[in-house]
Amino acid sequence: MTDAECTLRHLVGIDVNMAFAAGANGLNVGLGEATHVTNPVFDPKVPGSWLVDLSHVDLSRVKVGKEWVELDGSLLPSPFTPKGERPEGPAWYATPTVAYAVELGYEVRPTEAWVRRESGRYLDSWYKRLRDAYLATMADLGVEDDLTPEDFLAAMDGYKVRDPELAIVVSAVKATVKGGLGKLRERPRGEGWRPGEPWRALSRPTWRPDIRAAVISRTRINLHRKIVKHAAFTGQYPIAILSDCVVYAAGGPSPLDFLPYREGKPLPGGFKLGINPGLVKHEGTQEVLWGEEVREKFNAPELNLARYIKDGTVTDADNGE
Known part of the structure; x- marks a missing residue:
């Protein structure tokens, strides 16, 4: 944390509702066979995987909308690597990730790619059914989709105890999103499988790790875009990030x-409180001193506080992801 952040009293976590479902909404994915191409011109409308060097993307100077802005790049995670470090050379990226590099104002030159020219919004109906189920159940729990920010925070406080059975339905909807995306890259499940041998899921039409990768890519980019927008407007940077949760000092x-x-009214293109997928809710709040204490206790200066912001309980040290 910066010196200025240490003077604040609280660490506040916000969490994206149904983040991966929102990432699937409207996503253009490949429907036909993959085709290998060399030295392709990047096309953000074509689903695929691109081998490209994004190490030149400098987060200290990026385009936000149509304007270049200066940011503290050392306080922003790179969206191009799993741990947020700046990439050191070429790597394979899904289309949404490469498109984001272009959006930030940087030229990209892939050396090769696997692309699928036939494409469509394959996941839309799946998303809409889950979204409708989620919103209807949350409305039954007293959390409507048209509440003011203050009323929304109040309605979300303790919503699970109002009707534990309905809360189970909410959890089931979320698990369906997670499980559905997981099925796209299903791992071996015993059955005598040995390393180097194919497993049953590989022969199924639902074996589509490329679609899963595209959803994860878009979800990550959606969050990073909001973080950048927030930093450009407020000068505030995240203390910690975990998948769909971001922690700020306040x-x-x-x-x-x-x-x-x-x-x-929220910052256009930034974080907005609300129950709809893609909007954010309050994940949890701890004191700044809590963050320093748990990092010292576990001798883990890179402990990811976003993982534990909900109730403050740290069960074991992690690796900072």
């Missing part, structure tokens, strides 16, 4: 103590 315990709402 003077108060509520997300409204750092989110730049003006007359009830």
